[in-house]
Amino acid sequence: MLTQKNQSARVTAHYTSGGIAKPGLSPTVDVYDSSGLILSGQASTEVGGGFYDYVLPSGSTPNAGNYKFLFKTTDTSVDQRHVPGLWIIGEQWVENVNATVSSRSSHSAADIWAVGTRTLTGFGTLVADIATAVWGAATRTLSAFGFNVTVATNNDKTGYALTPAYDPAKTAAQGVDMVEVLATVEAIDGTTSLIDGKVDTLQTSVNGLNDISQAEVYSQVSTAIAAATLATGADVDALQNDIMAILDGANGVDPGITVRQALRACLSALAGTNTGAGTTNIEYKSTDGSKTRISATVDSVGNRSNVVLDVT
Incomplete structure (x- = not known):
């Protein structure tokens, strides 16, 4: 396996017994x-399935080179008591960058701004630099807001002009309008007075209808x-x-038939x-059901040829 120096390295060994994974070992x-033995008797960790891991700490890989690992067990039932492993430690990748990034590009600033879509991945101190430059200027002028600004009090009237307060044409037109308004108000006032008079008359009539007392009503009813x-x-x-x-009057319905008898039939x-x-x-x-009344x-079609009544 391959990793950078000053990084940890995880190595795995596999033990078998009779060709079958051997668990339970230590x-x-x-x-x-490259200089020889640097660590000995380090404890490994059982992973399962006959696999055992050992992690070499990052502090033990300060140099690039080949790091060899030898897993050892005292168990004599395994097929191989010593199992080797190898890990290659390389130089840190950043050490291979030996030139400035600016030297790697042939583009000028104009080339960059000519691109239709530009994305800044980081502003750096750009915003702070702009703010410092703007607020450091003795005079600052906003040429356009792009939004609404509400001024509470404007003491500088420069650039403002007041139009004449009197316009004869408008005043004359307004005078005509006021005459019409006054006439309408007077008409409404007259109508209101008429309505008030009608209401007063109606109230008088109602009062005249309500002058009967309870005692008088009781007296009239009792009488x-x-x-x-x-x-x-x-x-x-x-x-x-x-x-x-009426019910029993002779010949009340037909000769010899009273009203009562006819009703019975x-x-x-x-x-x-x-x-x-x-x-x-x-x-x-x-x-x-006590009597046969009729x-x-x-005949065969229901025509009556004789009828006998008992309506007593």
């Missing part, structure tokens, strides 16, 4: 450089109730007799049960 490491004629029992009986006379036909449908004799019962003889 091999030590001896380290040699009306006392004067009312209530129906007596005799009046109710008379009314009931009148109703019965209608109720039977509309709401009572029936028998004989589809035959020549159909009967309709009273709603309680007994009709019909």
Whole structure:
């Protein structure tokens, strides 16, 4: 493996027993450089799978050259008790730069600024130098802001001019406008007075409607109730007799048929049960089923030839 000097170096050895990885060992490491043995009996670290690592500290690689490593174990069951390793330490790369960067480019400043897109990777002291130069000048002038500036107080009126305060044409036009405004205001004022008068009249009328006291209302109602004629029992009986006379009056609907009887027949036909449908004799019962109210003889198409009523 290859690395720079003054950098650590990690070396790995692999132990087997009968051709199979041998774990559980504690091999030590001896380290040699071109001058000979520099470290001995260094502890290694088991990685797994028969692999063991040793890291040579960066302080032990001050010189470029070949560093040899010898892993040793006292276990006699392994296939090889001493396993060598090699690490090449080279010079630091920066030492190979023996000229200034500026000497490596043939471009002038004009060449750089002629490029459409330029990127500065670092400003250095450029910003500070510009600020120092600007604020160090006795007189500083901003030719353009590129943004809005609000001035609280401007005591220097140089370059400013005031236009005449009086413009006859504008004043005359404004006078006409004011006349129209005043006329409109007077018209509105007159309308307002008229509305006020109507409101006052309405208020007077309302006040006239509200001059009845609670006691007066109670008195009027009590008087009306006392004067009312209530129906007596005799009046109710008379009314009931009148109703019965209407229901049971002879020939009230047809000859020999009272209103009550007609209602019974209608109720039977509309709401009572029936028998004989589809035959020549159909009967309709009273709603309680106790009587045959209607007994009709019909033909095959339902035409009635005879009807017998029991509406008693």
